[in-house]
Amino acid sequence: MLAFLIQRVLQAIFVMLMVSLFAFSLFHYVGDPVLNMLGQEATEADRAALRAQLGLDQPVVVQFWNFIVNAVQLEFGISYRSARPVTEMILERLPATLELAIVSAIFAVVLGIVFGVYTAIARGSLLSKFIMAVSLIGVSLPTFLIGVLLIYLFAVNLGWLPAFGRGETVRIGSWWTTGLLTASGLRSLILPAITLGLFQLTLIMRLVRAEMLEVLRTDYIKFARARGLPQRVVNLRHALKNTLIPVITIIGLQLGTIIAFAIITETVFQWPGVGALFITAVRFVDIPLMAAYLMMIALVFVLINLVVDLLYYVVDPRLRVPGGSK
Amino acid sequence: MLKNIVFACALAVATVAIAAAEPLRWTRSADGLTLDPHAQNEGPTHALNHQIFDTLVFRDMDLILQPGLATKWYIQPDNPRVWVFEIRRGVSFHEGQALTAHDVVFSLNRARHEYSDMRGLLTSIKEVRAADDYTVHVETEAPNPLLPNNLTNLFIMSREWAKQHGVENPQNYAAGEETYAVRNANGTGPFRVKSREPDVRTVLVRNDSYWGIKHFPMEISELIFTPIESAATRVAALLSGEVDLLQETPVQDIGRLGNVPGIRNEQGAENRTIFLGMDMGSPRLRTSNAKNNPFADRRVREAINLAVDATTIQRTVMRGNSQPAGVIVPPFVNGYPKDLDRVVPADLDRARKLMAEAGYGNGFRVTLHCPNDRYVNDEQICQAVVSMLSRIGITVDLVAQTRSLHFAELARGEYDFYLLGWGVPTLDSEYVFNYLYHTKKGDRGTWNFTGYSNPRVDELTVAMGREIDVDARNAMMEEAWRIVHADIVYIPIHHQMLTWSMRDNIDFKVQSENTPHFKYLKFKR
Numbered sequence: 035m036l037a038f039l040i041q042r043v044l045q046a047i048f049v050m051l052m053v054s055l056f057a058f059s060l061f062h063y064v065g066d067p068v069l070n071m072l073g074q075e076a077t078e079a080d081r082a083a084l085r086a087q088l089g090l091d092q093p094v095v096v097q098f099w100n101f102i103v104n105a106v107q108l109e110f111g112i113s114y115r116s117a118r119p120v121t122e123m124i125l126e127r128l129p130a131t132l133e134l135a136i137v138s139a140i141f142a143v144v145l146g147i148v149f150g151v152y153t154a155i156a157r158g159s160l161l162s163k164f165i166m167a168v169s170l171i172g173v174s175l176p177t178f179l180i181g182v183l184l185i186y187l188f189a190v191n192l193g194w195l196p197a198f199g200r201g202e203t204v205r206i207g208s209w210w211t212t213g214l215l216t217a218s219g220l221r222s223l224i225l226p227a228i229t230l231g232l233f234q235l236t237l238i239m240r241l242v243r244a245e246m247l248e249v250l251r252t253d254y255i256k257f258a259r260a261r262g263l264p265q266r267v268v269n270l271r272h273a274l275k276n277t278l279i280p281v282i283t284i285i286g287l288q289l290g291t292i293i294a295f296a297i298i299t300e301t302v303f304q305w306p307g308v309g310a311l312f313i314t315a316v317r318f319v320d321i322p323l324m325a326a327y328l329m330m331i332a333l334v335f336v337l338i339n340l341v342v343d344l345l346y347y348v349v350d351p352r353l354r355v356p357g358g359s360k
Numbered sequence: 361m362l363k364n365i366v367f368a369c370a371l372a373v374a375t376v377a378i379a380a381a382e383p384l385r386w387t388r389s390a391d392g393l394t395l396d397p398h399a400q401n402e403g404p405t406h407a408l409n410h411q412i413f414d415t416l417v418f419r420d421m422d423l424i425l426q427p428g429l430a431t432k433w434y435i436q437p438d439n440p441r442v443w444v445f446e447i448r449r450g451v452s453f454h455e456g457q458a459l460t461a462h463d464v465v466f467s468l469n470r471a472r473h474e475y476s477d478m479r480g481l482l483t484s485i486k487e488v489r490a491a492d493d494y495t496v497h498v499e500t501e502a503p504n505p506l507l508p509n510n511l512t513n514l515f516i517m518s519r520e521w522a523k524q525h526g527v528e529n530p531q532n533y534a535a536g537e538e539t540y541a542v543r544n545a546n547g548t549g550p551f552r553v554k555s556r557e558p559d560v561r562t563v564l565v566r567n568d569s570y571w572g573i574k575h576f577p578m579e580i581s582e583l584i585f586t587p588i589e590s591a592a593t594r595v596a597a598l599l600s601g602e603v604d605l606l607q608e609t610p611v612q613d614i615g616r617l618g619n620v621p622g623i624r625n626e627q628g629a630e631n632r633t634i635f636l637g638m639d640m641g642s643p644r645l646r647t648s649n650a651k652n653n654p655f656a657d658r659r660v661r662e663a664i665n666l667a668v669d670a671t672t673i674q675r676t677v678m679r680g681n682s683q684p685a686g687v688i689v690p691p692f693v694n695g696y697p698k699d700l701d702r703v704v705p706a707d708l709d710r711a712r713k714l715m716a717e718a719g720y721g722n723g724f725r726v727t728l729h730c731p732n733d734r735y736v737n738d739e740q741i742c743q744a745v746v747s748m749l750s751r752i753g754i755t756v757d758l759v760a761q762t763r764s765l766h767f768a769e770l771a772r773g774e775y776d777f778y779l780l781g782w783g784v785p786t787l788d789s790e791y792v793f794n795y796l797y798h799t800k801k802g803d804r805g806t807w808n809f810t811g812y813s814n815p816r817v818d819e820l821t822v823a824m825g826r827e828i829d830v831d832a833r834n835a836m837m838e839e840a841w842r843i844v845h846a847d848i849v850y851i852p853i854h855h856q857m858l859t860w861s862m863r864d865n866i867d868f869k870v871q872s873e874n875t876p877h878f879k880y881l882k883f884k885r
Contacts, residue, residue, distance in 0.1 A: 065764025069771060073401030074795070075480025077803050081771075083474070088533055116393055116558055117531045118538045182592050189600040197596040198588055199561075304588045306560040314559065314589070317733070319764045 042343055046336045053332040054105070057325055058098045067114045067319035088114070101325060110329075111322040115315065120326045124308055129210050130200055131300070131307030135292045137223055138231030143285055146235045147274075150242025154250065155269055165239075172236035177295070181229040181302035188225060196222045198304040230299040234288050241284060245277035286342050290335045381566065381581035382883055384866075386876075387594055388607035391559045391587040396541040397515035398470055399530045401477040404587075406513045407875045411564055411583060413515035413547030416445055416464065417508050421871045421880050423692050423787060425508065429459065429516055429548065430496075433508055440503040440828055441486075445496040451571045453518045454545075454552045461490035466519035466528075468498070475530045481510040481785075483803070484825075505828045509786035521546045550576070550879040551583055561586050576879040583878055598623065598861055605866060607876065609859040611681050611736055617861045627681070628870035630858040632783040633688045634735055636668070636728075636745065636851040638776070641811015645776040647727035647757070650720070655776070659718040661848040666714070667752045668745055669706035670853050677740045682854035687845065688782060688792065690855045692872060695789030695837030700845045711752045723753025730758060730779045731766040736856055742779055773809055780807075781856065785873070789837045793821040797844050812849045 068081045068090065085091045089100065104111065110120040149169075153162040172180075189197035201218030203211040213219025249255060250273055258268045297309035304310065308327060315323035392408030393400045410418070416430040427433075429448050436442040451459040468488045471478040484504045491497050498507060522528050525540040545553050550572065551564035564583040572578075586603065588594040591610040598606045599620065609617060609625065618625050638655040639645065645653055654660045670684035684703040689696050715721060730742035739760040746756040756777070770778055784791050798805035798821045799813040820840040827833045858870050867882040 063765075065762060066768030066771075067764070069767045070764060071400075071477070073477050073480055074807065075401065076477075077480070077806055078771075080480070084533070112533065112538060114533065117396070117399060117533070117542050118558070122538075182596075185593060185596045189602075190596050193600060197600050197602055198593050199586060199602075302590050302593060304586070304590065304593055306557070310589070311559070317762070317764070 038347060039344075042340055046340055049336055050329065050332055051102070054102065054325065054329055055098060057328045058094060058101065061319075061321050061324065062094065064316065064324075065319045067321060070318050071114055105325075105329060110326040113315070113320050113323045115318040115320045115323070120322045123311060123323065124326055124330060125209055127306060127308045127311050129212065130305060131293060131296050131309060133212060133214060134223065134226055134230060134299070134305060134307060135289070135296055138227040138229075139234070139285070139289055139292055141227055142231035142234035142238055142288075146238025147242050147281070149235075150239040151246060151269065151274060153239070154243045154246030157247075169236040169239055172232040173240075177229060177233065177298045178302050180232055181225070181299060184225045184229060185302070195225055200306055226299050226303045226305050229302070230292060230296060234292060237288070238281065238285065241281055242277060245280060246273055249273045249276050283342070286338060290331075290338045293334055294331050381579060383582040383584060384580045384605060384878065384881065385584045385586065385603045386605045386607070386878075387586050387588050387597060387603045389587065389589055389591070389594065391562070391585075394531070394542045395545040395553070395556070396527070396530055396539065397517060397545075397547075398467075398473075398476040398478045399542075401480065401513070403874055408562070408585065409515055409545075409547075410513075410549070410875055411551045411878055412545050412549045412553060413517070414451075414549050415514055415516065416511050418877070419512050419787070419871075419873060419875070421869055421877060423872055425512070429464070435503075435505075435828060436497070441500050443498045443500070443504075443507050444491075445498065447494045447496060448571060449494055451548050452569065453521065453548050454567060455518070455521060457518045457520050457546075459516070459518075459548055460493045461496045462493075463519045464488075464496045464516055465490050466522065467516045468496075468514065470517065470522070470528065470530065471514055473529050475532050477530070478514060481514070484510075502826045503828050504825065505833065506786055506788055506790060506825070509788055513785070516548065517541075518546050550578060551580075554582075559587060570879075572879065577882045578879050579882055580878055595861075605860065605862040605868070605876075607860050607874065609861045611679055611859075614681060614859050614861075615679070622864055623861055624864045626860045626862065626868065626870045628858055629683060629690055629692070629872055630783075630856040630874060631690055631692070631785075631787075631872045632735070632781050632856045633685055633690055634682075634738075634741065634779065634781045634853045634856060635685075635688045636664075636853065637778050637780055637810050637849075638664075638851075639809065639811055640849075641813070642776075645726060646774070647776050648724055650724040650726075654718070654720055654724050654726075657718045657720075658848060659714040660720060661851070663711040663714040663718075663752055664749065664754070665704055665848055665851050666707045666711035667748050667754075668851055668853065669748055670703050672706070672748075673741055673744050674854055677737050677744050678854065678857075681736075681857045681859065683857065684854045685852040687841065688796070688850050688852050689784060689789060690872070693784045693787050693789060693792075695834065695841070697838065697841040697845070700841060706748075708751055715752055715754075720753070723755060725755040725757070726777050727757045727759055728777045728779070729766060729769065729775045730760040731763045732760040734763040734766070735779075735781045738779060738781075741853060745779075770809060775809060778809070782807075783873075789841070790821065790824045793817065793837075793840055794825065797821065797840070797849060810849055812844075812847070814843060814847065817843055 068084050072080055072084060089097060112119050113123060149165050153165055156162050185197045188195045199222055200213045201222035202216040203213045203219060204215045205211050213223060255268060255273055258272050296307055297313060300307045300310040301313050312327045390404045392405040393402060394405060397409050397413055414428045416428055417425050417433060418428045420426045429451060430445040431448050432446040434444055436444050447461050447464060453459065465488050472482050472485060484500045485498060486501050487499045489497050500507060527539050527541040531539055543556055550567055550570050552567050554563040554565045556562045562585040566578060566581050588597060594606055595613045597603045614625055617623050638661065640655040642653055674680065674682045674684050686702040687697055687700050728742055730739055732739040742758055742760060746758050749756050769775060782796065794804055795807040797808060798818050800808045817840055820836045824833050824836045827836065858874055860870050862868060865884045867884050
């Protein structure tokens with residue numbers, strides 16, 4: 035167990051290093067931050083001085099090394115754009131993204147499973163045909179378009195929900211802010227959560243439906259029916275339970291995607307999360323912020339994968355055999 | 361009895377004041393980068409800081425220079441190198457400190473510090489000193505008639521406050537820490553900061569002890585600023601009633617918003633002209649198959665000028681929201697050559713003839729570089745130029761990319777043919793000559809990537825920066841404009857227009873620098 039864990043952690047560190055190296059070599063193609071930082075009256079000498087001040091005149095390898103040394107100490111420097119510590123900026127924005135991601139994940143999982151089960155059981159019904167048709171929209175329309183359409187329908191035409199922002203927030207503890215405790219915060223959450231979760235919803239729904247159809251054909255379901263068990267028990271207890279194993283794997287992996295893909299939804303809804311922060315950083319070539327964000331996203335994916343791997347280890351006895359211990 | 365009358369009057373006055381005050385929710389695409397007034401020389405940052413701080417002089421909604429913290433300013437009669445500023449009395453900062461000449465001296469020196477981004481506007485200054493508590497003398501290296509024009513975004517801070525919070529110098533990025541002034545401000549301006557979440561929401565409340573409370577309408581009780589980056593969402597927020605005033609209305613939505621009941625558009629010329637630049641100085645072009653440099657030939661430049669149809673670009677690309685141009689400065693700039701700002705009508709026959717005369721009858725190939733997120737419809741303008749030039753045999757390859765790349769490569773002098781937009785913060789032609797026409801050498805001609813070099817223009821540029829006699833200066837500017845216009849250094853396309861959209865109970869007009877002064881805003885009733 036310990037050997038497996040150490041091996042996994044070493045792999046994770048290697049992945050993080052690769053991601054940061056890759057990110058750093060990319061920054062050179064994003065543009066020159068110095069031009070954004072100085073006004074048009076600045077001279078070439080001014081720019082050179084600022085470049086030296088920021089260490090941008092050094093070779094990429096040296097810059098990368100300095101970044102790693104600082105990153106290990108959780109020191110990501112200050113933003114070129116707003117002159118504030120990058121770690122603080124990300125922490126300040128993180129609650130908004132996590133709340134949005136979690137709410138839209140719950141929305142996607144609950145509705146995805148319900149619709150998936152329903153469309154599998156009542157395959158021929160009009161409603162399930164309708165749900166399947168609508169789910170095609172979720173799969174095929176790009177996120178930003180869904181967001182804009184929702185805004186125009188529910189904010190502009192109907193006037194029911196706000197078009198942008200997070201509403202009023204409440205501070206919990208020293209740095210966490212939540213919009214879940216105020217009416218305006220909850221209202222603001224609805225449209226972005228739907229926008230972000232719609233793709234995952236349709237994905238989960240189609241997966242559950244396919245798995246359900248598969249399981250419903252198996253012998254033990256026939257036996258269960260033959261035993262005279264009620265339809266509800268057969269469907270939910272016997273069938274659904276056995277479809278959930280691949281679904282859970284997908285949900286785990288999709289959670290990382292939801293956090294990373296929040297960028298587009300956050301931009302459309304001016305949601306004050308880390309994704310929107312990242313987009314602004316890219317426009318400005320705010321290297322410290324971009325680097326810290328990419329490291330954070332890499333960390334999220336690496337951690338999720340690590341947890342998934344460890345869960346497999348716990349769940350699947352075959353993985354434990356070669357080690358022999360326990 | 362008397363006491364009661366006084367009380368009733370006071371109550372009446374108070375009621376009127378309360379009735380007149382309303383909150384205003386304001387949005388635009390970008391937030392100010394910092395509240396430190398000397399750390400960034402950038403439009404949205406200045407626009408926000410103008411609500412909180414004051415400058416010695418400022419441009420009002422019609423761009424006229426108005427007294428701010430200086431009540432009078434003039435060149436010292438016996439010494440043309442010294443500007444005298446008489447400081448307004450009885451002004452206090454939001455936290456209570458009284459304003460004196462020492463705060464002004466401190467602020468100007470802070471802005472001249474090596475970490476200040478405002479330094480570029482103050483390079484002519486030799487020394488700033490307080491003659492007494494309410495008089496400031498600014499001595500320049502040489503006579504500088506334009507000094508006050510360079511001070512319109514130069515905000516005055518409290519010396520005592522800066523000392524107290526350790527922010528005597530602007531941000532130093534190498535130090536790697538946030539300074540107190542980034543998120544806290546103590547100005548003398550019409551609004552105080554109530555709360556600030558950068559990029560999310562900034563709430564300002566009216567400063568009831570503002571020195572100008574009687575001079576300006578000051579009808580906004582609370583100014584709530586929420587930047588919205590996505591253009592569609594910004595418009596939706598106005599339509600759904602979540603904001604009251606929208607700066608930078610996207611061109612494609614202007615027509616639509618104009619038809620919505622309860623919303624109106626205000627339009628005006630922006631302080632920015634869009635034009636094309638060509639490298640005429642290099643012996644050969646980097647991206648062309650031509651043997652020599654075709655741009656070095658005036659006939660080729662004239663042909664391009666005749667082929668690029670600014671009127672068509674205005675009609676199709678800009679949907680009418682621009683003013684086709686014949687020169688590269690907008691009309692309100694001092695020294696603007698009105699008779700030259702005439703659009704050259706497209707004349708393809710003559711253009712083809714000129715190309716043939718220059719020896720390029722079969723055309724040539726060149727790459728045009730263009731930003732795609734900097735100016736209004738910048739990429740589409742370039743696409744139009746590509747098809748217009750193909751009609752006179754010039755095959756143009758278009759490279760449109762984000763501003764951070766475009767301006768970095770432009771600054772390295774890597775472009776043969778490029779699109780650029782230019783605003784004139786000093787509102788004086790000298791600025792344009794200094795940065796765009798003077799030979800690229802040292803501190804001058806820093807944005808002249810054309811290789812254009814004309815000794816007479818250089819001479820006039822330096823002279824107009826020092827001449828304090830108005831008539832003599834005007835003559836210099838006129839001569840210089842005639843020379844560069846005849847030489848066809850740039851191909852002007854249009855002056856950009858600005859559109860602000862707002863609820864129709866708001867009485868406010870567009871300010872051409874895109875800097876709203878909300879102390880002027882009135883509500884209709």
